[in-house]
Amino acid sequence: MAIAAPQQSLYDIAVEQFEQAADLIGLEDELRQILRTCKRELIVNFPVEMDDGSVKVFTGYRVHHNLAAGPAKGGIRYHPNVTLDEVKALAMWMTWKCAIMGLPFGGGKGGVRVDPKLLSPGELQNLTRRYTTEISILLGPHQDIPAPDVNTNPQIMAWIMDTYSMHRHGGVGVPAVVTGKPTLLGGSAGRLEATGRGVVFAIEEAAKTYNIDLTEARVVIQGFGNAGSTAARLLYELGSRVVGVSDSRGGIYNPRGLNIPAVIAYKHQTGSVVGFPEAEIITNEQLLELPCDILIPA
Amino acid sequence: MAIAAPQQSLYDIAVEQFEQAADLIGLEDELRQILRTCKRELIVNFPVEMDDGSVKVFTGYRVHHNLAAGPAKGGIRYHPNVTLDEVKALAMWMTWKCAIMGLPFGGGKGGVRVDPKLLSPGELQNLTRRYTTEISILLGPHQDIPAPDVNTNPQIMAWIMDTYSMHRHGGVGVPAVVTGKPTLLGGSAGRLEATGRGVVFAIEEAAKTYNIDLTEARVVIQGFGNAGSTAARLLYELGSRVVGVSDSRGGIYNPRGLNIPAVIAYKHQTGSVVGFPEAEIITNEQLLELPCDILIPA
Amino acid sequence: MAIAAPQQSLYDIAVEQFEQAADLIGLEDELRQILRTCKRELIVNFPVEMDDGSVKVFTGYRVHHNLAAGPAKGGIRYHPNVTLDEVKALAMWMTWKCAIMGLPFGGGKGGVRVDPKLLSPGELQNLTRRYTTEISILLGPHQDIPAPDVNTNPQIMAWIMDTYSMHRHGGVGVPAVVTGKPTLLGGSAGRLEATGRGVVFAIEEAAKTYNIDLTEARVVIQGFGNAGSTAARLLYELGSRVVGVSDSRGGIYNPRGLNIPAVIAYKHQTGSVVGFPEAEIITNEQLLELPCDILIPA
Amino acid sequence: MAIAAPQQSLYDIAVEQFEQAADLIGLEDELRQILRTCKRELIVNFPVEMDDGSVKVFTGYRVHHNLAAGPAKGGIRYHPNVTLDEVKALAMWMTWKCAIMGLPFGGGKGGVRVDPKLLSPGELQNLTRRYTTEISILLGPHQDIPAPDVNTNPQIMAWIMDTYSMHRHGGVGVPAVVTGKPTLLGGSAGRLEATGRGVVFAIEEAAKTYNIDLTEARVVIQGFGNAGSTAARLLYELGSRVVGVSDSRGGIYNPRGLNIPAVIAYKHQTGSVVGFPEAEIITNEQLLELPCDILIPA
Amino acid sequence: MAIAAPQQSLYDIAVEQFEQAADLIGLEDELRQILRTCKRELIVNFPVEMDDGSVKVFTGYRVHHNLAAGPAKGGIRYHPNVTLDEVKALAMWMTWKCAIMGLPFGGGKGGVRVDPKLLSPGELQNLTRRYTTEISILLGPHQDIPAPDVNTNPQIMAWIMDTYSMHRHGGVGVPAVVTGKPTLLGGSAGRLEATGRGVVFAIEEAAKTYNIDLTEARVVIQGFGNAGSTAARLLYELGSRVVGVSDSRGGIYNPRGLNIPAVIAYKHQTGSVVGFPEAEIITNEQLLELPCDILIPA
Amino acid sequence: MAIAAPQQSLYDIAVEQFEQAADLIGLEDELRQILRTCKRELIVNFPVEMDDGSVKVFTGYRVHHNLAAGPAKGGIRYHPNVTLDEVKALAMWMTWKCAIMGLPFGGGKGGVRVDPKLLSPGELQNLTRRYTTEISILLGPHQDIPAPDVNTNPQIMAWIMDTYSMHRHGGVGVPAVVTGKPTLLGGSAGRLEATGRGVVFAIEEAAKTYNIDLTEARVVIQGFGNAGSTAARLLYELGSRVVGVSDSRGGIYNPRGLNIPAVIAYKHQTGSVVGFPEAEIITNEQLLELPCDILIPA
Incomplete structure (x- = not known):
């Protein structure tokens, strides 16, 4: 996630969003007061x-926005521009995310002001x-x-x-004190591809609503990192025709459908999808205008 | 303590003081980095x-500045203008105060943004x-x-x-989780008059250095609240001649020495020292210019 | 459960029952001594x-009769006539109930001497x-x-x-410290209709033994509260013909079978089953004498 | 203490005493309600x-009457006639005893219905x-x-x-979980003679009030067990003339004062004070009518 | 397991095995150092x-060899010849056994130097x-x-x-502090026959590899204790022909297949399989040379 | 303390000493069995x-010999030749030392097989x-x-x-988990000179028994390290005449008494007492034969 420095802080935005939603559902004033603030904000x-x-x-x-639904759940990010306001906004959003899905968790978030790329592995361990x-x-x-979260990984969770x-x-x-730890230490299997798989679950539900037959659908995917390539592979396995994909270097297009496992292998070798033999090279702008039934901005 | 809103925050002032002291003792840079910040700052x-x-x-x-010498020690204040920066400054000063006296405590402080005078006793209890x-x-x-601390008392500690x-x-x-609680619950005896007694201890030490005989010394005390009246009484008991005292309504003067227990009783009845029979009425300005050996700005 | 004041206390009855059962199975004297008494009886x-x-x-x-099989399980009732002897009897019965079902729980029970109808919600919360x-x-x-238990509910459990x-x-x-709490806090789904469902489970087993075809059976149900109406609905869904039901105001009868969902809706609107259009009104006495294959005193 | 079976239970008496005292000090009704009952009564x-x-x-x-002043303090007695009502009364009295002395303890008491004289040491240990x-x-x-307390001792406390x-x-x-344990395990020194010593403390205070010179006072002591013989020895050491003492077998009298250490040694050898050479034998009734300044019913 | 007194201690053997395996997989020196020793060895x-x-x-x-994979798992044995070296070897082997199966446990073992056959049940309980x-x-x-483990059982685990x-x-x-406890206390069902069942699982896998049809296979089993008789019964239920079994008194043979449930019942009655009516008596040596597809040394 | 490798292990010696003492006091066999072994021996x-x-x-x-009198007390030593038997012996001796002094502690001891002189400060910290x-x-x-203990110090305790x-x-x-920590962290004042002071306490008691007037006594001290120089200084302050002292380089002698503060200062500067101006140089053998009233082998 890009962390720009907005005029409005992320937290101002989060509160504004909350007020709009609260207006829509006619939330009573007292609950607004409570939910507008974070229960606990710890600076160390x-x-x-x-x-x-x-x-x-x-x-x-480390911030807890609200714990009414259960223990706080939320990532820890390492970034030189992390601010308390940003962490508060993300903690609030975690409350909404968990509540929407009915998960028994409250919203939390944490962060350290550091550019981890400037640290050695030993220093990163010491800091963590x-x-x-x-x-x-x-x-x-x-x-x-x-x-x-941003710049943290299973090793740091360990x-x-x-x-x-x-x-x-x-x-x-x-083990239960942290998620996203290495599977060897009890981490959840499937976590790496969970985002892409979630995208496909959402598409499957949407396809039912819009009467799209996924075995015939044409799919275009912008971005071929972890989320995008996983979604591509899963849709390919469902029989969909993934006609275009792209990464930061550009896109590729094949109207008959790309052989996604082969594209994944190609990118693994060369670092990009661009140049994949059985496809036409296109720009990222062209990709977004390809004829398709489903467009995934991954 | 008056809580003005300085251009510089109290915390900026506290850090500046620290840097000056650190320069004087040639403190190494790493300890400066650590002592310049507060270990933990919790906002709720x-x-x-x-x-x-x-x-x-x-x-x-609630802020912990430093815990190297022991558990955090420091008051909790209720005031509508309390800020995190103020609490951080006060926590840092608690570290220095404990360290100077060799007490096995670190520095902490807390506060709530509230005007307690606007709360009923029940609301004050709920808030606390x-x-x-x-x-x-x-x-x-x-x-x-x-x-x-400011606006908090033994009942709140209870x-x-x-x-x-x-x-x-x-x-x-x-009982050990808080000091300043009612003596019935294990609070320290003598806490109420500790400030005034401390003033007299300091005077006794200074008198030795300056060869002042306290049994003959003339004393003037500005302020006749808890600290001032206790100091007056203790010096009176030591034999000193307390020739002038004042409160917010004005001062009184008797060059032969005031009968302090009688003055205390008089103020208890009338609300002020002014009007005490065996003394001359003076202004607060005059009081500060009375001939004396010891002047106490209480 | 009606709580009459018997000549014999409920506990005397419970002990007498136990002794009879102990005679039947030839229980050794030492275990009798232990099981005849309650391990712990706490009065507050x-x-x-x-x-x-x-x-x-x-x-x-709060009474624990026996914990050999696991932690104590048992309700808390609020009733102005609750006595220690009653609670002891109920705790003992909980031991037998858990043991018969092979549940890893011991027997406990609790109660408060209070008429909760005389309390406001705030007072009920304070008391709880x-x-x-x-x-x-x-x-x-x-x-x-x-x-x-009697007069306590999910809110009180919360x-x-x-x-x-x-x-x-x-x-x-x-959450694991109490059962019967709101499902939002982790309470068990299906708890409300568990009693009625249990009745139907028992009927299904009995029907096998007595070769009763439930899809053809005629059912009469005395009582149409939570247990009775749930049992009626579940049997209706199994295809049974529920020909008569009653509540405190009287009964209704339809030899071709009542439309139970409609009866439930009718009672929800009017407060009673009596007056339901597609049925004949009968007395509670008549209901108990209706021709049927299965009679449920709910 | 003799434990007769009064018409009124000990607890009824204790409550009656409390109500009288409450009347005298005009205690408000709510505190009466709370103090009239025991906070916790545990039957096992x-x-x-x-x-x-x-x-x-x-x-x-084991009963806790009130814990407002601190943890419960109170003995455990073993007696075949112990009842819950008796233990409740004794727990209430412990609250008053601690409060009168300003000790930071609440009132508690415990007991087991058993005649410990019928148990072997091993059984006594198992029971305890x-x-x-x-x-x-x-x-x-x-x-x-x-x-x-009654029938319990340092070994049982251990x-x-x-x-x-x-x-x-x-x-x-x-060690802090029990008092009256063996001194080897951290028990208090002087506990054995504390009762007798307390009697003498009370006499010393009373003597000041009544202007009795203890070095000349004539003392008569009824009972020569732990309390009586300790009081006798301490008064003897203060110079008082102990002219008469008695035990269950009778009394002895010497108007010039008994040699108390010798009397103690004599009783240690023979089992009674009666027969002590340098004294006249008297009845227990006569003892109570001896001329004296101080009479101690020990 | 026979516990002979080898020239080399069991621990020497275990370390030697480890070094060989470490050579094979090229294990780095530092991990060798750690894994060659036991983390904790407690002698009591x-x-x-x-x-x-x-x-x-x-x-x-009680010895913990390594806990990297989870809590220590390992039996406790009672044997007069148990030594620290033996327990250390067995703890190390438990680490390997858990790791090979991917179980989240480390390796531990315990033992007491005692011949439990010389103890009464009360003494065995006291010792345990x-x-x-x-x-x-x-x-x-x-x-x-x-x-x-050796000479310990569910009662001892309880x-x-x-x-x-x-x-x-x-x-x-x-309950979670020990496995192998009585099922009444939460012990695992099936534990008694787990060893024999594991043998059959292994045979089923091997049969797939070697294309052996178990419904036609001839089986010979040496030993008819817990493991052997369970394996016999399970293979019999799979349709295999168990043609020969033996115990310490000798063997029996029936080329058409033994009726295993009957053999088990016979041994239960008589203490041995020898003499079972529908079979020929053979020696233990002959048993090992019987024609068969599968030979189980149980 | 020199740690030679005796034919007999230190533990064998300790047990032998114990048996001799047990014979002398006629200790019953069961207590012998218990006290002859160490309760817990942990190897890591x-x-x-x-x-x-x-x-x-x-x-x-880390070994606990016996905890009957209280928590284990005993040092931790770092030495390349430390063995379990040595640590067991030292733990047993700690039990006797505490018991003789009536201290409420049991006997413990610990050690690590390491030559700390081969470690850097960082490695020493890691190891500790x-x-x-x-x-x-x-x-x-x-x-x-x-x-x-041997080779460990306040820093290691910290x-x-x-x-x-x-x-x-x-x-x-x-702080209470370890003694001998830096005074800044709550260590006991006076610990450094405690050994030498203890020597002087013993001498003062002995002097009473033998009627030696310490203000006139002639003292010779072999060894001038921490214990010896402290004892010398304290005796000097008591007025004794310390006529000879020595260190590993030799001894010095002044029959009129050495100026001990000056000797301490001299050794501080030069590393030895030898060469101190106001004294005659002697050999260590000569020192032991000097005429004196008190000889201290420090």
């Missing part, structure tokens, strides 16, 4: 030992462990369960799990 | 039921209990021990103690 | 703040929360799990869950 | 393995450990701290401490 | 009260409870979960569970 | 990250923290309280305290 400033032996102090956040130590008063399987387990459970591992 | 937004059945949302803070609930993840005899005990100890009372 | 007297600001003291009970506080030393997912969670788990919700 | 029925391998079920009690197990949900250094420590603290000893 | 010396009132001191062990008490610092559903629950959970039962 | 093998990034596995021990992690299941203010606090108390410092 913590030292990290760098590889050269020096110490730098970093700033991190100390940040986790500082916010561990909020965490727990029944309180707050982080997940990966460090969070280990640090929490060490501090709060005498070293006994507590 | 919480609903309170009002007497008319409505719900209002209030904002509170819910605020305590929200910050109770930080509190504990070995973690963080609040105390009274509610804090009870709420913490109810939430964190299954209802068993934990 | 607790103050409740009323809407007018006054305080009343109420008496409550304080009673829960007082008995919370017994409760817990692995110790004792209450449930609704207050119990919240109070327990607040006192014993630092405010983190513990 | 528990099996004990006897030396012949059989199992007997015993009934025990199982009773402790059953009431351990109430006990704890911050909750409820038992002590010896078993209670060990059982509690085993069940609630993983086997790590918790 | 503890007193046990014997039936005659005397006290004997026994030595027990005290041993459990001593090692309970290691146990727990998330730390270490024992199971039956004592372990109860002792742990009493010491570590205030008497609330913790 | 743990990886440590070295400065070059490699990992080495070390072996450590990981060793503490592994034995932390035994530690705690009420369970086991380590102290410095790491132990921090690691324990991090693992077992969520990062909240637990």
Whole structure:
């Protein structure tokens, strides 16, 4: 997700969205007051030992917007421009996301102001462990369960799990304190392709509503990263004709349908879909104007 | 303490003070980085039921500046202008105050943005209990021990103690989680007059340095509230001649020494020292220019 | 359940039943001694703040008869005539009920001496929360799990869950401490109609034994509350002919079978089954003498 | 203390006393309601393995009257006639006793219906450990701290401490859970003679009020057990003339004052004070009519 | 398992096996160092009260080889020749066994140096409870979960569970702390026949590989204890022809296939398979040379 | 303390000493059995990250001999020749030492097989923290309280305290888990000179018995390290004449008494007492034959 610096902060936007929705459903004033704010906002400033032996102090956040439905659920992001307002907005959105799906979780989010690309693996581990130590008063399987987000991954979740387990459970591992951890440590299978698969679930439901026969539908997909390529593969397996796909270097087009497993393998080798033999090269703009039944902006 | 709105925030001032002190002692850069920031800053937004059945949302803070020397120690204030920056500054100053006295405590502070004079006793209790609930993840005899501060008092400390005990100890009372509670609940005897007594301890030490004989010294005291009247009484008991005292309505003067117990009784009855029979009425300005050996701005 | 005041207390009756059963199975004396008594009987007297600001003291009970098979399971009832002996009897019966079904629970029961119809909702909540506080030393997912009983309902279970969670788990919700809570808080789906459904399960088993074809059977049901109307609907869905039903105002009869969904809707509108168009009005006595294959005293 | 079976139960008497005192101080009705009842009354029925391998079920009690001032303090008695009403009365009296002395404890009491003289040491240990197990949900250094009472002693307190420590603290000893334990386990020194010493403290205060010179006073003591002989020895050491003492076999009299250490040694050898060489033998009735300044019914 | 006293200790053998395997997979030196040793080895010396009132001191062990994959899993054995080295070897093997099957458990093992046949049931219980008490610092559903092993059984597991629950959970039962407990206490169904059933699962897989039709296969089974007789019964139910079985007294043979349920009943009555009517008696040596498709050394 | 490798292990010696003492006091056999062994012996093998990034596995021990009198007390030593038998012997001796002094502690001891002089400060910290992690299941203010011993010091105790606090108390410092920590962290004042002061206490008692007037006594001290120089200074302050002292380089002698503060300053500057101006140089053998009233082998 691009993190621009808007005139309005992300949190202002989130509150504005909430007020509009609250108007629509006629939400009473008291609940508005409660839901307009975040229950808890924790700011931590913590030292990290760098590889050269020096110490730098970093700033991190962990916010709980609302816990009425269950423990807080929400990712932790590492980005040099993370602000408290951004984290508050994302925590609020997590409440809505969980509520819409009927999941027994409240909304939370966290972040550290750091450019992780400037850190060595050891420094990244040090930073993660100390940040986790500082916010561990909020965490727990029944309180707050982080997940990966921008610039964080299963390895970082493993460090969070280990640090929490060490501090709060005498070293006994507590897998339930974090999701998105490596499957070896109890992470969920299928997490990597969950986003793309979710897109296809949504398309299947929409196809029923609009009477689209997916075995005949023509599909165009903008973006061929994790989400886009997974959606392409799953639709291909359902019999759909994926006629166009693109990545940051450009797009490809084959009106009879692309051989998606072959495109995935090609991109794996060459780094792009562009140049795939059995297709015509097109621009990203052209891709968005291809004739199709389903267009996926992945 | 007056809480003006400076151009510079209180926190900016506190950091500037710290940097000057750090320059003087040649503090190394890494410790400066750590001590310049607050370890933890918790912001809570919480609903309170009002007497008319409505719900209002209030904002509170609890900050830990540094815990290296022991659990956080620092008051909780209720004031409509409390800000996070103010609380951070006060928490930092608590670290310095404890360290200078060699007390095994770190620096903390808390506050709620509220004008307590606009609340009924029931609302004040509701607000205190819910605020305590929200910050109770930080509190504990070995973690963080609040105390009274601006607009908070022993009764409020009792509610804090009870709420913490109810939430964190299954209802068993934990007196050690808060200081400044009623003596009936284990509060320290002598707390009320501690400030005035401390003033006299300081005077006794200074008198040794400056070779002042306290049994002959003439004392003038500006202010006759809790601190001033206690200091007056203790110096009177030491044999000093308290020749002038004042309160917001004006001052009184008797060059042979005032009968302080009688002055205290007089103020208790009439609301002011002014009019005390065995003394001459003077202005507050005159008081500050009376001939004396010791002047106490209480 | 009607709670008459028998010459013999309910507990005397329960012990007498137990002794008869123990004779039949030749139970050894030592186990008789243990099972004849209740392991723990807790009486609590607790103050409740009323809407007018006054305080009343109420008496409550929570009894564990036996925990050998697992944590105590048993309801909490609110009734002005509840006695310790009644609660002990009901706790003992819960042990037998769980044991007969092979459920891994022991027998418990609780009650408060109060007529809940005389309390406002706020007073009912105050009473429930304080009673829960007082008995919370017994409760817990692995110790004792209450449930609704006479005059208690999902809302009351929610207050119990919240109070327990607040006192014993630092405010983190513990859904497993109580059953019969609202489904939104994790309550079991289907609980409302469980009694009626259980009746039908029993009828289905009996029908096999007695070679009754339920699709042809004529059914009469005395009582059309939660249990009776659910049983009527489920048998209707199985194809049985429900020829007569009654409530406190009287009965109705249609030898060709009543349209049960229509009867339910009629009662929902009018408050009684009597007057339902496609049926003949009968007395409750006549209902019990109707020709039928299955008679349900609900 | 003799435990007769009064028409009125001990608890009725205790409540009546309370109402009289409440009238005298004009106690408000709500506090009366609360203080008239016991907060918690726990009845336990528990099996004990006897030396012949059989199992007997015993009934025990532990009552908390009021905990506002601190954890419950109160003894545990073993007696075949102990009733819940008696234990409730004694718990209420403990509240008053602690409050009058300003001790930070609430009132509690416990008991088991058993004649301990009919038990072997092993059976007594089994009974104590199982009773402790059953009431351990109430006990704890911050909750409820038992002590010896009728027919219980330091050895029994040691078993209670060990059982509690085993069940609630993983086997790590918790000396603070019980008083009256052996000094080797952290029991208080001086506990044995505390009653007699307290008598002498009271006499010393009374002597000041009545202008009695204890170094010349004539003292008569009825009873020469633990309390009486300790009081006799301490007064003897203060210089008082103890002219008469008695035990269940009769009394002795020496108008010049008895040599108390010698009397104690004589009773230790012979089992009675009667026959002590340097004194005249008198009846218990005569003892009560001896001329004296101080009469102690021990 | 026979526990001979090898020249090499079992642990030496286990390490040698490990080194060979590590060579084969080219395991890096640091992991070798870690995996070559046991993480924790606990030796306990503890007193046990014997039936005659005397006290004997026994030595027990509990070893954790590696916990990276989850809590320790491994049996507890009672044998007069158990040594620390043997327990360490068995703990290491448990790590490999769990890892090969992908189970989320680490490797552990325990033992007591005792010949349980020389103990009465009461002494066995005393020994088990005290041993459990001593090692309970290691146990727990998330730390270490024992199971039956040589000379230990479900009854002993029940004592372990109860002792742990009493010491570590205030008497609330913790079934998850041990496996192999009685099914009444939550033990797994099917545990008794699990070994024999596992043998048949392996045979079914092998049969697929070797194209053996189990409904026609001739089977010979050496040993007719728990594992052998279960395997025999399950293969019989699959339609295999079990032509020969044996026990310590000799073997029986019927080329048309034995009626296994009848053989089991016969052995139950007579203590041996030898003499079963519908079969020929053979020696154990002859059994191993019978013509067959599958030979099971049980 | 020199750690030679005796034919007999230290533990054999300790048991032999115990048996002799047990014979002398006629200790009953059952207590002998219990006291002859160590209650718990924990061996841990743990990886440590070295400065070059490699990992080495070390072996450590922690032994509890007996806890009847209270939590285990005993040091932790780092030495390449530490063995389990040595640690067991030292733990047993700690039981006797505490018991003789009537201290409420049991006997414990620990050690790691490592030559700490070969480790960098970072490696020493890594080793200490990981060793503490592994034995932390035994530690705690009420369970086991380590102290410095051979090659361990206040800094190492601080790491132990921090690691324990991090693992077992969520990062909240637990000073009571270790003694000999820096005074800044709550260590006892006077610990450094406690050994020398203890020597002088013993001399003062002995002087009373033997009627030696310490203000006139001539003292010779072999060894001038921490213990010897402290004893010298304290005796000097008592007025004794310290006529000879020595260190590893030789001794000095002044029959009129050495100026001990000056000798301490001289050794501080030069590294030895030899060469001190106001004294004659002697050999260590000569020192032991000097005429004196008190000879201290420090």
